[in-house]
Amino acid sequence: MNKKDVGYRLALAAEKVAYGEKHIVYSGPICKSMKVEGNKVIVTFTNIGKGLISQSGRKLKCFEICGKDGEYFPAEAQIKNNSVIVRSNEVHSPIAVRYAWANNPSGANLYNKEGLPASPFRTSELY
Numbered sequence: 204m205n206k207k208d209v210g211y212r213l214a215l216a217a218e219k220v221a222y223g224e225k226h227i228v229y230s231g232p233i234c235k236s237m238k239v240e241g242n243k244v245i246v247t248f249t250n251i252g253k254g255l256i257s258q259s260g261r262k263l264k265c266f267e268i269c270g271k272d273g274e275y276f277p278a279e280a281q282i283k284n285n286s287v288i289v290r291s292n293e294v295h296s297p298i299a300v301r302y303a304w305a306n307n308p309s310g311a312n313l314y315n316k317e318g319l320p321a322s323p324f325r326t327s328e329l330y
């Protein structure tokens with residue numbers, strides 16, 4: 204286990220919550236909402252800090268999208284204006300998105316510029 208990173212993140216949370224430091228970003232991006240536009244979904248986040256990034260500048264991974272049948276397919280995802288646009292050629296009328304939805308989501312790489320990773324999410328739980 205990477206205890207140093209865990210300790211660092213707990214210290215950030217303590218600064219924000221216990222000491223009321225308003226300028227501290229203590230969490231990675233957390234899914235806030237989604238909006239369907241045609242065959243794509245636009246996902247917005249809280250805790251973006253100075254902005255969203257892909258770790259190491261690589262293509263975003265671990266995004267999946269589903270239609271009314273509830274079957275999820277791997278999806279392309281890109282950052283645009285501090286939101287993430289998600290789409291797949293397999294899903295023409297999307298209703299939900301999920302990110303890093305696995306026991307050990309290898310390759311999950313959505314972060315904020317402060318270096319904190321996004322939390323796994325499933326948008327169907329928002330509604």
